[in-house]
Amino acid sequence: MASVKSTKTVLTILQLRIFIALFLVMLYFSLTTANFLSQNNLLIMAKHLTVIAVLSLGMSLVILTGGIDLSVGSIVGISGMVAGYLILYGLPVGESIIFFNPVEVAVIACIVGALIGALNGYLITYLGVPPFIATLGTMYIVRGAAMLSNNGATFANLVGRPELDNTGFNLIGNGEFLWLSTPVWLLIILTIITIFIVRKTPLGRHIYAVGGNEQAARFSGIRVNRVKLFVYSFSGFCAAVVGLIITSQLESAHPNAGNTFEMNAIAAVVLGGTSLSGGRGTVFGSVIGACVICALNDGMVMSGISEFWQMVIKGAVIVLAVVVDQLQQRLQARVLASA
């Protein structure tokens, strides 16, 4: 039947919509805005992209289980403050003070991020707090803690001191290796790891199963609580990586860093075709979603669209993405029924 065939064509187009969207956004701004595709601008966009995309990796796993993590922006802030403090003042242990090298600092900050994520997971699983409320709470608590850590002031000039052997922190955000900056490498490596987890391991299956049907997952012998604990910890870890990147790029830690980043991360995941009710979506889709948001943000800034219109357009794009997603679901159901 011709109609079924054309329906299937439409369906294929809808399934590839995020790539089409990325292409169209890039095309539009490259035609209307000079220098949009210049090497310089692409480097700047890559910087912005890593921030949103790394957050969206952790957020993808959380949303795939049917949860949400509003605390990632705050974790970005506090992990930077942890790193800043450790570089400037070290860790007092008894009489002496230990100074860590930048790699150790980064590991500690990531552990702090993962632990905050684990706290989210603990609240949600063992104490039964709904994810939205639990992470809303930690969002405020963690942001407050970041402010308290230095009375709302920044830890500036994080270059380290040669005599303490803790220089080189700025390389995390500004270093370069084989033509790409360190953050881009971090994004690539983390993306590969996340996709590996999701597609190739039992844990990945379990994540989809928990989001698809928690009761069936439980009866199948999946330890639902542990799965959730993992995804929130992982999300916290990803947020800490972003905190490190930003802090390192600026060579200073600001307690307000990462404010509202959670919204961009959620938007990227949703644009990438992941269902907010869980169980459906891909990690790679989220990364492409982050690309779209980034290109849209930077393109609108460069072409001088007013900040107010930027908000309107971004909101409209997100809503449109979900509307199209619903359309695709319905069409898919119809194709399945007619098959």
Add this chain to the structure above:
Amino acid sequence: MSDVIIETAELSKVYPGTIALNKVNFKVRRGKVNVLIGENGAGKSTMMKILAGAETSSSGEIFVEGRKVEVSDVRAAERLGIGIIFQELNLFPNLTVSENIFAGNEITRRGSLQTRKEIDAARALLKRLGISIDPTMKLGDLYVGQQQLVEIAKALSKDVKVLIMDEPTSALSKSEVEILFKIIRDLKEQGITIIYISHRLEEIMTIGDNITILRNGFLVAEDEVANIDIPWIIRNMVGSDKKRFAYSDHALGEEVLTVKDVSLKRSNGTLALDHVSFSIRAGEIVGIYGLMGGGRTELMECILGAHPMATGDILLDNRSIMHMDIADRIRLGVSLVPENRQKEGLISLMSIVENATISSLWRFAVPLPLFNNLAPLRHKVEAEHVGDIVGRLGIKVGSIRDAITSLSGGNMQKVVIGKALLTMPKVLLMDEPTRGIDVGAKEDVYKAMDMLASSGIAIIYTTSELDEATAVSNRLMVLASGHLRAVMDRANYDREAIVRASTPLAMVG
């Protein structure tokens, strides 16, 4: 006026794969208590849903007061004066009694709620029914039995001529049953016709005037209650036509599972399971017969480990598994095919192969000493095992990568069974394994059970159909109100005794 108020002519309802009602000519006598009875799945609820407008018939006609009518939805039924009280309560625990009674039917004046009037009307209504409940109380603060009475009051707040009650006493205490019976008698005096569905045979003899029996979608008998007795009811409910299901004699092995004094409390404090004890040997098939709510599902879930609050002890190979969670028990060899395929068995967003192996992924991951769940999966090995199971169970699939939702109900059920088998169980629990699948698929499921038992797996399955309970089992246990009421060996199966044991006891004070 004719003495028949509602009459159906050749009423049929066909679902994909099953015929729920088969050309039924049902007569409802005016001003009487018309009892409708039959096993689970006999078609009672379908019949009532059609009369109440919650379902539409596939063919046939309905006459009310001799006039042919279309009962297209619940509103249409209400206009005809047909009200229904469903088995599950359709009430709002967060609202007050009077708000519940008038929900969807609020008393308003120029668009604003007349709360005072509603309360007064509710109070008058409750008083007329002889129910002493304060209409301003929050519904959730009432006992379940009282809530049931509110549901009845709600149905009567509209102008009903015929009131359908679907198992109204299942949640009532003895004194509440008495109140209900008094209400029913009062309603009869007011000329209201009752259609009454119940499994409690003694109750039917007390309150019923006429009785109609359904079996497998057919109307098999009708008479006046005065002319009949309980054995007559059971004979007609059960019938004598036996279906052929696979059963082969094979040697039984050692005892694998022992259940000792297992009890489980419901959230309202009553016992869902009351000191249940039994054991099962390798290769044995034990059927559990009993009505819904008798504790079958809870027993299965307790053995699987879904109820950490359960007390007693469960031994697998003489080793207690009571302290273990579901994941550990599955690894040791206990697996469940749950009652509700869609809600508890399948993950509808996943493919066939993903569903089949979700319980047994540890077998298909590269073995690691630590962090097993992060080991890479060997997709090829996984696909081979699933292919093997698909062949053994005769699952009709295009590709195992297809969506699980592309399968028919029977094939979905086989995937759920395959999922349990892939965990290499020693004890396989199957809760209503044939619910909602067609006859052909049923035969396949029982054939598979026979095959699995022959290979040494112990199987415990539940069913509410007597034929299926007796056909394939070595031993039969009857569970009612959380008690193990009867245990019979295959040689001593007595269908009437089984049904009698499964009937909830007449309320003991």
